[in-house]
Amino acid sequence: MKIAVLGAYQTKFGELWDKSLGDLIFEAGSGAIRDAQINKKKIQIAFIGNKLAGKLSDQNHLGALLAENLGINIPVVRIEAACASGGVAVAQSCMAIESGQFDYALVIGAEKMTDRLIDQVSSGLMSAAGNDEQQGGFSFVGLYALIARKYLQDFSASEKDLTLPAAKNHWHASFNPKAQFPFPVTVKQILASAVVADPLRLLECSPVSDGAAALVLANPRVASKNKTKNRVYITASSQASTSLSLSQRKSLTQINSSKLASQKAYQQAGLGPKDLSLLEVHDCFSIAEIIALEDLGIYQKGEGFIAERNGEVRLGGKRPVNLSGGLKACGHPVGATGVKQVVEIVDQLRDRAGKRQAKGLKVGLTHNLGGTGGTAVVHILQK
Amino acid sequence: MKIAVLGAYQTKFGELWDKSLGDLIFEAGSGAIRDAQINKKKIQIAFIGNKLAGKLSDQNHLGALLAENLGINIPVVRIEAACASGGVAVAQSCMAIESGQFDYALVIGAEKMTDRLIDQVSSGLMSAAGNDEQQGGFSFVGLYALIARKYLQDFSASEKDLTLPAAKNHWHASFNPKAQFPFPVTVKQILASAVVADPLRLLECSPVSDGAAALVLANPRVASKNKTKNRVYITASSQASTSLSLSQRKSLTQINSSKLASQKAYQQAGLGPKDLSLLEVHDCFSIAEIIALEDLGIYQKGEGFIAERNGEVRLGGKRPVNLSGGLKACGHPVGATGVKQVVEIVDQLRDRAGKRQAKGLKVGLTHNLGGTGGTAVVHILQK
Numbered sequence: 001m002k003i004a005v006l007g008a009y010q011t012k013f014g015e016l017w018d019k020s021l022g023d024l025i026f027e028a029g030s031g032a033i034r035d036a037q038i039n040k041k042k043i044q045i046a047f048i049g050n051k052l053a054g055k056l057s058d059q060n061h062l063g064a065l066l067a068e069n070l071g072i073n074i075p076v077v078r079i080e081a082a083c084a085s086g087g088v089a090v091a092q093s094c095m096a097i098e099s100g101q102f103d104y105a106l107v108i109g110a111e112k113m114t115d116r117l118i119d120q121v122s123s124g125l126m127s128a129a130g131n132d133e134q135q136g137g138f139s140f141v142g143l144y145a146l147i148a149r150k151y152l153q154d155f156s157a158s159e160k161d162l163t164l165p166a167a168k169n170h171w172h173a174s175f176n177p178k179a180q181f182p183f184p185v186t187v188k189q190i191l192a193s194a195v196v197a198d199p200l201r202l203l204e205c206s207p208v209s210d211g212a213a214a215l216v217l218a219n220p221r222v223a224s225k226n227k228t229k230n231r232v233y234i235t236a237s238s239q240a241s242t243s244l245s246l247s248q249r250k251s252l253t254q255i256n257s258s259k260l261a262s263q264k265a266y267q268q269a270g271l272g273p274k275d276l277s278l279l280e281v282h283d284c285f286s287i288a289e290i291i292a293l294e295d296l297g298i299y300q301k302g303e304g305f306i307a308e309r310n311g312e313v314r315l316g317g318k319r320p321v322n323l324s325g326g327l328k329a330c331g332h333p334v335g336a337t338g339v340k341q342v343v344e345i346v347d348q349l350r351d352r353a354g355k356r357q358a359k360g361l362k363v364g365l366t367h368n369l370g371g372t373g374g375t376a377v378v379h380i381l382q383k
Numbered sequence: 384m385k386i387a388v389l390g391a392y393q394t395k396f397g398e399l400w401d402k403s404l405g406d407l408i409f410e411a412g413s414g415a416i417r418d419a420q421i422n423k424k425k426i427q428i429a430f431i432g433n434k435l436a437g438k439l440s441d442q443n444h445l446g447a448l449l450a451e452n453l454g455i456n457i458p459v460v461r462i463e464a465a466c467a468s469g470g471v472a473v474a475q476s477c478m479a480i481e482s483g484q485f486d487y488a489l490v491i492g493a494e495k496m497t498d499r500l501i502d503q504v505s506s507g508l509m510s511a512a513g514n515d516e517q518q519g520g521f522s523f524v525g526l527y528a529l530i531a532r533k534y535l536q537d538f539s540a541s542e543k544d545l546t547l548p549a550a551k552n553h554w555h556a557s558f559n560p561k562a563q564f565p566f567p568v569t570v571k572q573i574l575a576s577a578v579v580a581d582p583l584r585l586l587e588c589s590p591v592s593d594g595a596a597a598l599v600l601a602n603p604r605v606a607s608k609n610k611t612k613n614r615v616y617i618t619a620s621s622q623a624s625t626s627l628s629l630s631q632r633k634s635l636t637q638i639n640s641s642k643l644a645s646q647k648a649y650q651q652a653g654l655g656p657k658d659l660s661l662l663e664v665h666d667c668f669s670i671a672e673i674i675a676l677e678d679l680g681i682y683q684k685g686e687g688f689i690a691e692r693n694g695e696v697r698l699g700g701k702r703p704v705n706l707s708g709g710l711k712a713c714g715h716p717v718g719a720t721g722v723k724q725v726v727e728i729v730d731q732l733r734d735r736a737g738k739r740q741a742k743g744l745k746v747g748l749t750h751n752l753g754g755t756g757g758t759a760v761v762h763i764l765q766k
């Protein structure tokens with residue numbers, strides 16, 4: 001697979017009370033088109049990843065909204081896959097170009113979450129969990145707490161180890177002006193924050209956020225005429241499913257969809273975990289980053305936390321993870337996250353990531369989950 | 384384009400209080416797989432069209448639900464495009480096969496609407512309209528009433544003419560055991576029913592329904608080994624957008640997305656409106672069928688109602704429309720409709736439509752709208 005990325009854009013993530021969902025879609029879409037240096041009339045199809053607009057913005061028909069909003073009379077497809085909505089939207093855009101029917105595609109991920117009371121947001125989010133989990137009164141932090149507790153039981157990690165991804169990602173976010181929380185937080189502060197669902201603490205949880213991100217993708221054939229510098233390509237795009245409910249899984253500490261999607265992606269791109277220079281992974285809760293490092297084949301089962309201890313996943317380390325600040329500190333507007341991860345890798349590979357720019361990069365991977373991993377999407381990007 | 388349809392299945396449509404959304408998805412999915420005479424393990428990707436599960440069933444993560452439900456660990460993509468969710472899901476399935484990444488795809492459209500109070504259903508449906516229309520207190524019947532009133536003003540149709548699609552479609556449904564209303568209704572009864580939004584009467588409006596439909600699609604290369612008889616192919620698949628709100632349109636009585644999508648579809652299939660043997664069109668309200676016949680290029684502007692008068696769109700006429708009973712009488716579980724339309728054409732082209740079987744069929748067209756036409760999807764099927 002080889003899909004050219006012509007343009008990439010991310011809005012500020014945060015509590016954006018002065019911006020509607022439509023404003024965010026417009027800013028991200030036009031930002032990516034401007035970055036691609038193409039006329040918007042060239043775009044032939046668009047995809048929008050969003051989870052909650054039906055519930056939180058009384059707006060479900062986002063395809064037509066986007067078309068009206070950006071003034072483009074093209075097919076627009078809304079994708080919903082819980083917190084993986086953005087990643088699946090990127091995958092569908094790649095598929096549209098691969099089908100040969102379309103040369104240029106726009107993909108936007110957007111979410112507006114902070115206009116409603118938290119119980120509405122919370123019940124909206126829980127609609128991504130199994131019915132048994134909903135009926136059982138779980139929240140997502142509760143579900144991930146089960147995973148974290150089991151991890152601590154089975155492996156030699158400590159509660160302090162769980163805080164390391166959050167501390168690292170806050171430090172990365174302190175170099176990212178678009179992050180919701182652009183400031184560092186120490187391990188001590190995290191350990192002192194309130195327990196939300198034992199063993200997970202407040203500062204290990206990703207926030208409720210508004211934001212959007214967008215990409216302009218193209219068939220490499222037509223892209224060769226384009227002027228954008230330091231061209232980046234998507235060389236693998238892969239999605240997999242596992243059971244919706246944790247109760248249906250053989251292991252709590254392994255997410256099969258992540259394994260399946262990444263194995264297929266490595267095969268597509270013709271490379272392996274050792275070839276990766278950097279990653280953006282789905283750290284909705286701190287434990288999720290540790291498990292992702294294992295499921296993606298980078299560390300052995302039960303050893304992901306060691307990478308957090310020895311610093312190799314930090315900026316300056318051998319394989320930085322979540323340079324954007326991750327979901328934890330850059331923010332997690334759910335439908336936007338999967339697209340934003342790709343935007344971050346593109347900016348890094350293009351050497352335009354400012355103070356958080358890593359060096360010597362060749363291959364990046366994004367990993368986006370829906371729910372507790374019922375859906376996983378993996379993309380690989382190369383210069 | 385040439386995509387083989389291996390299997391097609393529709394559940395009963397209606398007020399199915401003993402069936403959950405999961406039950407409907409399972410019945411439709413396994414029905415289509417059984418009809419295709421393949422092992423479910425052959426399916427490599429699935430799509431599900433649904434609009435309201437987040438609001439009415441507290442379940443948004445339908446990709447993972449479907450994978451768990453049918454026991455298939457494959458990528459599943461949920462598509463949402465208001466009442467065109469099913470049609471867009473079919474289009475995305477075709478695209479997936481055309482991309483060369485997948486040989487077999489399953490597409491399911493499903494909706495569960497009757498478990499909640501009507502005001503929740505109604506506000507859920509209105510999330511497919513423009514914000515100005517929602518703020519203005521419109522319902523969808525109100526929006527289509529504006530279109531109908533303008534049509535009566537501009538052209539020589541009467542209020543009685545508006546009833547003709549509904550009467551015809553009820554008559555067709557009387558031959559369809561899967562229809563929600565499998566009984567005839569006379570023009571006199573329609574005219575005597577309550578005015579919901581002038582000039583539209585109760586019996587001109589499609590109902591609130593539960594139901595699902597599914598298709599198994601395949602690359603013709605692999606399909607040649609399959610045993611299903613009277614093979615049908617999708618030869619065109621096309622989607623278009625126009626503005627979300629009626630207020631942004633130049634004409635109330637013409638839906639540009641229908642025109643754009645059908646023109647592109649005719650071009651793809653290399654044929655024109657005159658080649659069509661039968662159609663399933665989006666008759667959410669009676670006026671919508673009349674306008675569809677015009678936008679699809681079959682009748683001149685302002686003359687669609689004449690086809691309803693002279694009977695050529697009835698079973699036994701030269702080009703029957705909505706032999707299933709249409710949205711009006713077969714029912715309108717919104718996410719299922721676009722898939723069910725394709726199922727009906729497949730059953731007709733395969734000569735297995737029972738008492739409503741039309742004769743001498745070659746080419747069928749489906750036309751599925753979202754909202755007041757913000758999204759339109761057209762498929763062409765041939766033997």
